[in-house]
Structures are given as C-alpha cells and as structure tokens.
Amino acid sequence: MAQTSIESEVARFNEGFEAQIGPDLAGTFAQEQADLRSVGTPSGVVRAGDALPDAALLTARGDAVRLSTVLGGGPAVLVFYRGAWCPYCNITLRTYQRELLPPLAGQGVALVAVSPQHPERSGATAEGAELGFDVLSDPSNTLAGALGIVTEPSTEARRAHTQLGFEVSDSNADGTAAIPFPTVLVVDAGGTVRFVDVQTDYTRRTEVTAILAAVAHL
Structure with missing residues (x-):
C-alpha cells in the first residue's frame, strides 16, 4: 500500500477545520503559523552529534521511568508532540503507527512519543489512536527544555483555544502552556x-x- 504523506492529510483536515471554525479563528491560527515560520528555529536547539540527555518521564499509567530505561541501549526515534488536543499531532501519530512503526520494529529501532501532558492524557492518546509504541509524559518539559525545543502558543491563539472550549494549561502536567516544537530525533x-x-x-x-x-544511516 502506498504511503500517505502527513502533508496531504493535514491539507485535507484544514479544509474542513477552517470551514468549521470560521474565518476569524482560522485567520488567528494562520497568523500564528506565519509568525512561527518567520522567527524560525531558535538558537540552542539540539543538533546532530549531541548526546541525548537522560530524563525522568512518566508512563501512561503515571509510573516514573528513565528515558534511558525505555530505550534500553538501542537505537530509537523520539517524537515530541504538543498533546492530544492538537489535531496535527494526532494525524502524525496515527501515520507513524501505520507506516513508521512496522519498518522500525523490523530493524529493532524503538519508537517513543513524548509530550508534556498529564499521563492519563497520554494514555488517552495511545488508546484513541491504537498506538503500539510508548507514549510518555515529560512533566514541566524537562527533557524538551534540555533539547531547546520548548515554546508556547501565542496569546491570540490561546484566546482562540478558549473560544473552541479548551485550554492548553489544563492538559499539561505542570499547569503551564509550555509545549515542545514538533520534533523528531533519531x-x-x-x-x-544522528538526525534532528x-x-x-x-x-x-x-x-x-x-x-x-535517517535510520538507514545509523
């Protein structure tokens, strides 16, 4: 079966989403995205050749676990996502489950997803998308912060979120709106x-x- 690009799935989603939320909210999000592109990647982010820092994370059951324990000394793909509230994250994780996990498993490469949300929300993410890989919580973005990839929604975007009935800080384990930039590390x-x-x-x-x-070059 041919692979479906995330970009094409996002384009299809956006058509319906923008029609549903209306031009004002759609314009708010479009402006936020344009501003993010304009600013670009911040200095100090993790780079290829850096050592991956270890960190204390939480499983979907709320159990403490070290990242090094999860990886078990093997190669891995780490996926940082914003949370279950983000439709683009859900599209991505489902795509990775369907098209990325099987070839990685065949090569003995772990796939791990990380977000700052409450563990129970990580569990809901995994269950809702029927994910067959670890979905961990990074309380207070400790790991994401060490990698230099922490940001937060703009004030205008947070107001738009409120109009849509949710607040990012309610999802996060530390009660803040801090979230990682969507990031993949190999x-x-x-x-x-080796890849960022x-x-x-x-x-x-x-x-x-x-x-x-990138995995092929390990």
Whole structure:
C-alpha cells in the first residue's frame, strides 16, 4: 500500500477545520503559523552529534521511568508532540503507527512519543489512536527544555483555544502552556543524536520517508 504523506492529510483536515471554525479563528491560527515560520528555529536547539540527555518521564499509567530505561541501549526515534488536543499531532501519530512503526520494529529501532501532558492524557492518546509504541509524559518539559525545543502558543491563539472550549494549561502536567516544537530525533545505540527535525510551524511534520532515510544511516 502506498504511503500517505502527513502533508496531504493535514491539507485535507484544514479544509474542513477552517470551514468549521470560521474565518476569524482560522485567520488567528494562520497568523500564528506565519509568525512561527518567520522567527524560525531558535538558537540552542539540539543538533546532530549531541548526546541525548537522560530524563525522568512518566508512563501512561503515571509510573516514573528513565528515558534511558525505555530505550534500553538501542537505537530509537523520539517524537515530541504538543498533546492530544492538537489535531496535527494526532494525524502524525496515527501515520507513524501505520507506516513508521512496522519498518522500525523490523530493524529493532524503538519508537517513543513524548509530550508534556498529564499521563492519563497520554494514555488517552495511545488508546484513541491504537498506538503500539510508548507514549510518555515529560512533566514541566524537562527533557524538551534540555533539547531547546520548548515554546508556547501565542496569546491570540490561546484566546482562540478558549473560544473552541479548551485550554492548553489544563492538559499539561505542570499547569503551564509550555509545549515542545514538533520534533523528531533519531538516536543511535550509543545515545548520540544522528538526525534532528524541528518544525516550528506545528502544521508541518516530519514525513515517514525522511525518518526512515535517517535510520538507514545509523
């Protein structure tokens, strides 16, 4: 079966979403995305060749676990996403489940998703999308902060979120609105980051083909 690009799925979603929320809210989000693209990737983000920092995370059951324990000394793909409230994250995680997980599993490469949301929300994410890989919580964005990929929605976007009936800080384990830029890391068995893709515009995500190409070079 041919792969479906995340970009094409996002385009289809946006058509219906923008019609549903109306031009004012759609314009708010479009402006936020344009501003994010304009600013670009911040300085200090993780780079290929850096050592992956260890961190204390939480499983979907709320159990404490070290990232190093989850990875078990093997190669891995780490996916940082904003939360279950983000439709672009859900599109991405479902695509990775369907098209990325099988080839990674065949090569002995772990797939792990990380967000700052409450563990129970991580569990809901995994259950709702029927994910077959670890979905972990990074309270207070400790790991994301060490990687230099923390941001938060604009004030205008948060007002738009409120009009749509949710608040990012309610989803996060630390009660703040801090979230990671959507980011994919490919890490080798020695714990060295070999591939980094940070998407400042949250509607854009790392395609499966790019990740598999990076894994092929491990």
